[in-house]
Amino acid sequence: MPKIQFDRQDVLNKATSLFWREGYSATSMQALFEVTGLKPGSVYLAFGNKEDLFKESIDFYGKRSIEFLQAKLSHDETIESGICELLLSFVDESTQTDYCSCFLLKSQLELDNQAPLKQHISDYLLNIENIYSTRLSTIYGEEEAKQKAASVMVHIFGIRVYGYHTNSKEQILSSLKLGLHWLPWSQLAH
Template sequence: MSRPPSYDRETALEKAVGLFWHKGYHGSSMKQVEQALDMRPGSIYAAFGSKDELFSEALARYTKEAGEDLASHMAGYASVIEGLQSFLQKIARDCSASEQAPARACMIVKTLLEANNTHGALYAQANSVLSAIEDAFTALLEKAQRQGELTPRTDCRRLARLLQGQLMGLRSMAERNLSATELEQLGQDMSAVLERYRAEN
């Protein structure tokens, strides 16, 4: 009936994730968005509505991918704690690898820090996404506890927040000019923190 779009919406969104993750919300102009998506203003606004909505969709997509990444990683481990430990180390390794990802720090954290006091809607979105991640970590840790990997007295939600805090710190540190070795050491040291909560046995 009609002319089909020449762009692929998903591909475009992926490119938007790249730009926004790299430069942040305020740091990315619509001119740069046009360039990154290889789309003209009309098409962009028809497809996504506004810069805000595009960013919001990009953040949601980033979140989804990050969640899938965690899930697929954990699927390879019978021990939850070992899985989480190697996840931290994997992050450190990925971050210290030669530049391929748009940024090393987490896009959600970047948004949280940038949008607070500046852009309420995005701040709220980052906030709720982080709550969801806290929930996911909590569920994982409760499973570990059921499997006898964690001390029965461990407060899993509290430990989940510690884990999340460590992850934020690790990926923020990755934006510094550290060597690969130093970053991987940091990943190891953070993963070692979990040892403290392990069940005796």
């Protein structure tokens, strides 16, 4: 019997989008077969069960998010202005009509009672926080950098959740500026 050929990245992209929109619990294997265009045997052979495919989707999204973050922070003039730019992009995303928060955060909130999956997601979020902390430690002491990184993460989580609550971009921005007053907001062109 010939082996089915498919683009693994394309399948992961489609599965990740479905899990992201619908959530882990609401996504059926049938929906995954339909969105990926693969037969059940191909999905199970290539990815295992639903939990394994979800975990690989988390990896797919998490790695892309980390690569994006590192690239963004490397290209800005300072780490602080890079953080401002990222936060502004998150605010812009959160005020879009078709807003769908962050896949990692949404999944962590949904999977509160599923420890292994939740821990897998938490590891990515901790890695992201460590990237902020490491970059901030180039201009602040280690402990202050960790505190500032944690504050950035709290504000990102807030944007990601509060974006569902309101479309008031100005309200979110003023809250960010108040809570993260140490960032160079006045130096930005926005």
